[in-house]
Amino acid sequence: MGSIRFENAGKTYGSGPGAFQALQNVTLDVTEKEFVAIVGPSGCGKTTCLRMVAGFEPVSSGRVMVNGQDVVAPGPDRAVVFQQFALFPWKTVAENIEFGLRNKGLPKGERKSLVEGALQLMGLESHASAFPHQLSGGMQQRVAIARAYVLDPAVLLMDEPFGALDAQTRVVMQEELVRLARVQPRTVLFITHGVEEAVYLADRVAIMTKRPGRIKEVVDVRAIREAEKWDDLERIEDVMDTESFIHLRTHIWKSLREEKGASK
Amino acid sequence: MVSGYAGATLAEHVWHSLRLVVVGFFCAALAGIPLGLLMGYNRPAEALINPIFSLIRPIPPLAWIPLAILWLGLGDAAKVLVIWLAAFVPSVINAHTAVRGIDGALFAAARMLGAPRLRMVTEVIIPGALPMIFTGLRLSLQAAWTTLVAAELVGALMEVGFVLNVAQQDIYPSMILVGMVTVGVLGWLTTKGLVSVERMALARWPQGRS
Numbered sequence: 001m002g003s004i005r006f007e008n009a010g011k012t013y014g015s016g017p018g019a020f021q022a023l024q025n026v027t028l029d030v031t032e033k034e035f036v037a038i039v040g041p042s043g044c045g046k047t048t049c050l051r052m053v054a055g056f057e058p059v060s061s062g063r064v065m066v067n068g069q070d071v072v073a074p075g076p077d078r079a080v081v082f083q084q085f086a087l088f089p090w091k092t093v094a095e096n097i098e099f100g101l102r103n104k105g106l107p108k109g110e111r112k113s114l115v116e117g118a119l120q121l122m123g124l125e126s127h128a129s130a131f132p133h134q135l136s137g138g139m140q141q142r143v144a145i146a147r148a149y150v151l152d153p154a155v156l157l158m159d160e161p162f163g164a165l166d167a168q169t170r171v172v173m174q175e176e177l178v179r180l181a182r183v184q185p186r187t188v189l190f191i192t193h194g195v196e197e198a199v200y201l202a203d204r205v206a207i208m209t210k211r212p213g214r215i216k217e218v219v220d221v222r223a224i225r226e227a228e229k230w231d232d233l234e235r236i237e238d239v240m241d242t243e244s245f246i247h248l249r250t251h252i253w254k255s256l257r258e259e260k261g262a263s264k
Numbered sequence: 265m266v267s268g269y270a271g272a273t274l275a276e277h278v279w280h281s282l283r284l285v286v287v288g289f290f291c292a293a294l295a296g297i298p299l300g301l302l303m304g305y306n307r308p309a310e311a312l313i314n315p316i317f318s319l320i321r322p323i324p325p326l327a328w329i330p331l332a333i334l335w336l337g338l339g340d341a342a343k344v345l346v347i348w349l350a351a352f353v354p355s356v357i358n359a360h361t362a363v364r365g366i367d368g369a370l371f372a373a374a375r376m377l378g379a380p381r382l383r384m385v386t387e388v389i390i391p392g393a394l395p396m397i398f399t400g401l402r403l404s405l406q407a408a409w410t411t412l413v414a415a416e417l418v419g420a421l422m423e424v425g426f427v428l429n430v431a432q433q434d435i436y437p438s439m440i441l442v443g444m445v446t447v448g449v450l451g452w453l454t455t456k457g458l459v460s461v462e463r464m465a466l467a468r469w470p471q472g473r474s
């Protein structure tokens with residue numbers, strides 16, 4: 001379980017003369033347990049795509065489906081990791097992670113063991129009773145990821161989750177996410193401005209046009225990752241040094257550059 | 265110095281004033297905070313209530329005194345009504361603004377985490393608004409005390425013993441002073457009480473937020 005399907009999805013904000021077309025005919029299939037990254041020029045509608053899957057924004061035309069069902073409202077089957085973490089400041093780390101489980105109506109004992117598992121998964125055991133503001137940005141985003149993972153969602157939606165982190169922390173989190181994807185593979189839709197991040201993390205990278213956004217090209221990274229055995233390399237910088245990585249990165253860069261040029 | 269303040273002891277006066285303020289303040293908080301929260305969270309409710317509220321808001325609480333006396337007579341009820349009006353306004357405004365100031369991502373996160381309606385109120389809206397709700401409560405308490413003094417004065421003017429009152433005030437300036445100091449001390453003490461409640465209630469909140 002965990003497929004996402006955009007079928008000629010369009011989005012227009014507002015109506016009448018002030019209407020603003022953000023997306024036009026977006027078509028994309030994310031299969032179960034696949035990690036797809038979306039890159040595109042600023043303002044092309046990446047966040048809008050994600051918000052439609054999350055159920056925060058209705059589609060204006062076409063369809064957006066999860067597991068073959070049209071999305072109607074937000075729900076814990078589609079967990080979101082926000083750029084600014086969006087943790088409840090008045091809840092401890094453990095309480096933040098537990099919140100979704102309580103809403104699901106799980107009994108206390110079960111919640112406790114699930115929260116412990118999630119804390120362990122993200123290396124947060126010693127921070128269980130800390131409040132978010134007592135943690136670094138990287139730690140806070142770990143909590144947000146734990147809060148999403150613990151729900152056992154069909155799909156995981158991440159909107160520039162590492163955008164607010166410093167460069168070093170970002171690299172640690174990227175490696176962490178790759179590790180997570182191996183221990184607990186999920187369907188992930190990941191939005192980023194970072195081409196390298198997209199190539200490093202994703203199975204496929206979808207490139208969007210300038211607005212109104214469409215999917216312009218989908219680059220298969222997985223085939224190359226497997227052929228070139230990136231997973232044998234321990235560190236992100238080793239992967240980024242390989243010729244195959246550089247080749248993909250440059251290809252995506254050029255494709256994006258065309259969009260930026262076209263907007264002038 | 266213990267007895268002889270307009271026919272009652274100082275302690276009796278103090279107790280009486282304290283009761284008026286506390287009743288007015290609590291009723292104002294109880295009505296004002298939920299109303300402010302509702303306006304902050306529910307657009308239609310805001311559209312309905314805000315215009316009425318904006319109209320009433322600029323009227324100084326003391327301007328209600330004649331009406332209050334007309335409706336409720338010359339007694340404590342009229343005074344409580346005026347104190348209530350004065351304390352009501354800051355409670356509403358701050359609760360309203362507080363909800364508006366809650367990070368929208370927190371609402372999105374709560375919806376995504378499947379929070380039912382009631383839990384949205386109790387675990388997102390109220391905690392999110394709480395620091396500013398307390399700011400409003402402090403202003404409300406202050407307004408309640410200020411209005412009490414004014415209400416007592418105006419009330420006294422309307423009373424038959426008007427002349428006597430003025431005479432007394434002229435003859436015993438020390439009594440006026442004692443009254444002022446007493447109100448000052450009471451205001452300070454009740455504010456201190458409120459601040460310690462606030463400190464306990466906000467123990468979980470990051471410091472430096474208001």
Ligand SMILES: Nc1ncnc2c1ncn2[C@@H]1O[C@H](COP(=O)(O)OP(=O)(O)OP(=O)(O)O)[C@@H](O)[C@H]1O
Nearest residue numbers: 013014020022041042043044045046047048049211
């Ligand atoms: N609620 C809204 N009402 C009106 N217009 C909106 C709304 N949300 C987004 N837009 C507009 O729609 C377009 C796409 O926005 P979106 O946030 O999806 O872009 P994005 O690709 O995520 O941008 P960025 O790279 O800057 O994050 C933008 O031009 C934006 O101004």
Ligand SMILES: [Mg+2]
Nearest residue numbers: 046047048159
């Ligand atoms: Mg965005």
